[in-house]
Amino acid sequence: MTIDPVTLTVIEKGLQQVCSEMDLVHEKTSFSPVISEAFDRSNGIYGLADGRVIAQGELGLPIFVGVMQETTRSVIAERQDLEDGDVILVNDPYLGGTHLMDVKMVRPFYYRGRPWCYLANTGHWPDTGGMVPGGFNSTATEIHQEGLRIPPVKLVQRGEMDDDLVKLVLANIRVAEERIGDIRAQIAALATGARRLTALLDRYGEETVEAAIAELEQRSERMMRSHIEAIPDGTYAASAYMDSDGVVNAPLEVAVDVRVEGSDIHFDLSRSSPPCQGPMNSVWASTLSAVYLAMKHIFPDVPLNAGCFAPIHVEPPEGTFLYAHYPRPVAGCAAEVSQRVVESVLLALSEAIPDRLFAAPAGTSGNLSMGGFDPETGRSYIMYYFSGGGYGGWWAGDGISNGCSTIGISKSQPVEILEQRYPILIEQFALREGSGGAGRYRGGFGVRYRVRLLRGNAKASFLMEHGRFGPPGILGGDAGAPNVIRICRNGEMTSPEHLSKGEGYLLGEGDWIEVETPGGGGYGPAGERAPELIERDRLRGYFDAGPGGPDAPANATTRKESA
Incomplete structure (x- = not known):
């Protein structure tokens, strides 16, 4: 018909x-x-x-x-x-x-x-x-x-x-x-x-x-195949790293081998780390979807339906933490592990099609959960919050700041709604200036926010990423700033042992949590950044004057440090 x-x-x-x-x-x-x-x-x-x-x-x-x-x-x-x-x-x-x-x-x-x-x-x-x-x-x-x-x-x-x-x-x-x-x-x-x-x-x-x-x-399918045909035939490899699995304080590797043959593209993740003890295992549906999503990030013009994925072939990575079987824990699979899979695919193909790729984005949903009892309302509550971060620099400009996660188009909940629903005060919500990775085009900035508990008691937990390694740059660009978590209880400030993960933090009235989300990676060598872009960043207050700038030629700017 x-x-x-x-x-x-x-x-x-x-x-x-x-x-x-x-x-x-x-x-x-x-x-x-x-x-x-x-x-x-x-x-x-x-x-x-x-x-x-x-x-x-x-x-x-x-x-x-x-x-x-x-x-x-x-x-x-x-x-x-x-x-x-x-x-x-x-x-x-x-x-x-x-x-x-x-x-x-x-x-x-x-x-x-x-x-x-x-x-x-x-x-x-x-x-x-x-x-x-x-x-x-x-x-x-x-x-x-x-x-x-x-x-x-x-x-x-x-x-x-x-x-x-x-x-x-x-x-x-x-x-x-x-x-x-x-x-x-x-x-x-x-x-x-x-x-x-x-x-x-x-x-x-x-x-x-x-x-x-x-x-x-x-x-x-025809449109996706035409895009894949424009990628030079060959095999491309890259690795991205998780901070830890939350139980064993050691990195996990997401290793991908990408093989391009005409209008078909094949992904092999079998070199990735074995199943882990903690909740950073990924089930097959999440791993497969992450590869599909990576290709859609590269070729966003392809209409979304099953035909889009017909030329994309993913070998099930049995025996790795990216193919979890019962009863492996998987709490971090969609929100965090999938973003490392996307990152590994983008890094691998950046060698083949640099004019279609961008440096790594923040790559974490920044999952913060806090539950407790509000004595004023007489009700229990659970607050789940995720936040934005910097996107990577790309072939035509700097990365955007405070962008949504790699896997979604969701947005941070409004401060006013959170304060209305829960016994908290958002004392600060601002750009994390200087967190973008250096490059010809720098990464976008993450955000810094602080949540203070106003009354009652609460229990907080974190499941985030990029605390050990910042989002990597490509083609000579530098990595963005890594994720940082601080918890202040009874006037004493600490950070999680696993940097981006922790649970069981009991909070009392006046205690607070501060999070600094990652900046995006840089695109291209920092020494090639245009002087007018450096000056623009300086005038906007994104960087302090000083030697050794993170995204500028020598003696131009330096990254602002957290207060």
Whole structure:
């Protein structure tokens, strides 16, 4: 069936609009600020036979592109009994998941009485139980210490929610009254998707929409192949490093070998470190999705659907910490490990296509969790917060400052919302001036923020990265400044032993936490930086005058040190 270009474009945008409306309903009806304010969620449409991604909302987190595809495939394999009106609840990391806090729902979509596709979404719940509030347990040595693990179970059956299952879930997590709101928000988003997709099919007909989906996949594959053909054939290798696994204080290596052959590209991660004791193992869905995401960062113009990934071949890295099996802990897989996978791919291909690449970004979500009891409201709470960092310099300019994580388009929650919801004061939130790596084009700056507990007691935990190694530069550029965490309790200031990870920090009234997020890496030699750019940075107060500048020729500027 031949489809004219106008109809094809309208259907393409219509499918995206279905997903985007799901995103908006999910966002506007959720109780948790991490979803409603920070947009840590995603919604999409997936193929009936194989769960392949058909469309995802423009506002959904990119890391979930591959993850939700694998989740849907696992549901298809596990549940052969789904009917119209059913909704599956699942967060099992080993069944196409990520960490336990990313809770997925999958709904079979029926059109005119027969199954047509799947609608699916995921939302980050601030807590799913486990040893520490918020779930980011940096010392877990098995999955059961991280929280409630949910296999694919029917949360809704023929349109009716299973109240017993809801009670079981809520009894095993903290601040249950908020989670029921998040549960209903995800269900409502799927219902919205079903209505909008029905309207699209009614308007254009099944045959036309199915033909459009097939054509869109073919076009995405052709475009991705044309980009890959522009990469010189050959093998390229690079490594990126995790600070530690949270238990053993030693780095973990993400080693990638990239082989380009015509219009196909192959990724081999088998030289990476073996499975680790702590929660920095990655499940296959997260590792695979990270490679897909890296390619989308390089070639962002390729339309997003399953065809985009057809030329990308990833060998399952069995025997490494990037292919976790039960019961390995995996709390850091999506938020942190995946960003090192992306970083390793970008570093490897920077040799082949420097005019398409950029230096490493901050590469950490900066996960900070704090839970306690507020004596003023008489209620328990859990605050989950992530922050931005510097992006790497690129072939045409400096990196942006305070950008979102490599794997998402989420944003930091507004200070005013946090102070309204929790017994805290954000005493400082500012650019971390001078944190960008030196280069012809310097890296962007991270941020510095300080959170003070105003009343009651709380327990804080951290699961971050790039505390031991700053984000690397490329083509002679310098690394950005590494992550820094400081905790002040009873007037005594300390930092975590593992630099970017720690848990069980008991805070009292007046205690505070300060975080300085990484700056991006530099692009090209610092000695090639244009004098007018150096002067511009000096006039803006980004650097102090002095010898040995970090991103300037000799005797131009020097990095500001933290107060």
